[in-house]
Amino acid sequence: MAKIYPNSPISSSPLASISAESQPATLTVWRKSLLFNCSGFTVFDSKGNLSFRVDNYSSASRTEIVLMDAAGKPLYTIRRKKLSIADHWHIFDGDASASRPRFSVRKHVSLLPSKELAYMTTYGREEGIIYGIEGSFSHRACAVYDDRRRQVAEIRRKEPVAGVAFDGDVFRLIVQPGFDAGLSMTVVILLEQMFGSRVRDLKD
Template sequence: MTKIYPNSPISSFQDPEISLESEPKVLTVWRKSLLFNCSGFTVYDGKGNLVFRVDIYPSSSRNDIVLMDSAGKPLFTVRRKKLSLADHWHIYDGEAVTERPRFSARKHLTLLPYKSNSKEVARVMPCRGPGSKDGPIYSVEGSFSQRACVVLDERRRQVAEIKRKEAVEGATFGGDVFRLVVQPGLDAGLAMAVVILLEQMFGSRASTIKG
């Protein structure tokens, strides 16, 4: 079996913020939990160190998904908005889902797709409240199911990309292992939260992460 990660999963990644770096961060995303009988994601950096993890127990709610760092500290919680007829989600900092969400995300719906020239499949917007400042709006274009999509900011600059992992020694990877390339200035944790959203919206089973 081709090795996906070279180092032990207990290796630590100190800081998911990449705004001070000048080079893109290339992460390997594995659509699988490290824990037995759990579903989720495991994410490694270019040196094979564990960066992020998502562990969903069979008895836990599929509408609340927590992104953690390598030490198990909650970074973001992705939660489906209640009583929503469409795919409408919120992103919270940490596990503080009782606080105001940081971002709101919607799946792009087109009633007449043959009349639409838009490549947008989802949009992530800041949740603005009294006294809050405007934040960035991110647009996702492409095909997540094909592992070929990009995240663009309001100026249509590419800030992240999801793409297939290159074949290694003749061995090819399916859709369960792919690359997440994050540009300087974007929080890699937030980029991974967007990946979780896209899995919920466009995965093989909507609203379900498989192990």
Template sequence: MAKVYPNYPAIDSSACSGSPPSLLLAGDGAETVMTVWRKSLLFNCKGFTVFDGKGNLLFRVDNYSSTSNGEIVLMDASGKSLLTVRRKRLSLGENWLIYHGDEAAKPRFSVKKHVSILPSKELARMTASRGLGGRPSYSVEGSYSQRRCTVFDGLRRPIVEVRHKEAASGVALGGDVFRLVVLPGFDASLAMAMVIALEQMFQ
């Protein structure tokens, strides 16, 4: 079996909170390629484990309870809260809000599932909250369940892609392991928060 997590360190199960990261950071000119594993490294937890291109643990999501799906915390490798994804209550349609750290007020982005009686490539749309750089909006198109989807900015430029991942032998690893590719200029943690929202909508 292909090795999914080559360099992950020991994990402390007690997560700690810290200062939230800035969003929409400029890149260094190279795309960020991550491997996303739909599995928590902690026993008896559901979640995600995300590695960078060198096999180092980058992000983690550990859901301790099956009833916690309405609030999902994205953490760094040490367990510090980066972003929290919460389902919006009393909303028409499926709508998820993204907050800095573990804050409970002033969401930074919303991700809303696209619903239409007409054929459409769009799966969802992520929109920034008021006061955040002119309220940029992003369209998610393709098929998340098949691990083939792309996020476009307002100028129709692809900025994030979900792709199948293959082992060195060329054999596909299945839907539980996939690549998340983030182009320069977009924040990798925000891209992963978007994946968390898509997971809740389409799995």
């Protein structure tokens, strides 16, 4: 198997350095926790340094997922809305100790074929979409657009290395300058919850 991350997983790349770059940041997302008996995600920057992680123990809540930095500090908490018929999630800053979420994310539901996957609004302002997600998550080919139709993040398949192709558990996350890389990773987590073929692995 081709090497996914070139450097030690304990080295880290500060979140600020990702968001402040003048060029798009290319992250490698691995749908695997580095901890034994956990499921989740491990995310590396272009230099192979650990940037983000999601570690879900088997006894973890089915309705709450925490995105952490390399040191284990909570950046965002994703919590499913109670009594929600369709997929409806709230995003909190940090460990969700704040009384109010920051964002709401809903799965797009339509009887007709659509390239729309989900949309994000500011919590409490459900009528004003600030980010839309389109494409195919199962094919690792989708993008996030802001309210002016500018692409701020993209999910794509990882290129083969030395002739060895990666499966869908390893893919790229391209983040445009000025967009929060952590927030873009919350989109990945939510798309996995909504559309992932192995969604039960992350919830159980």
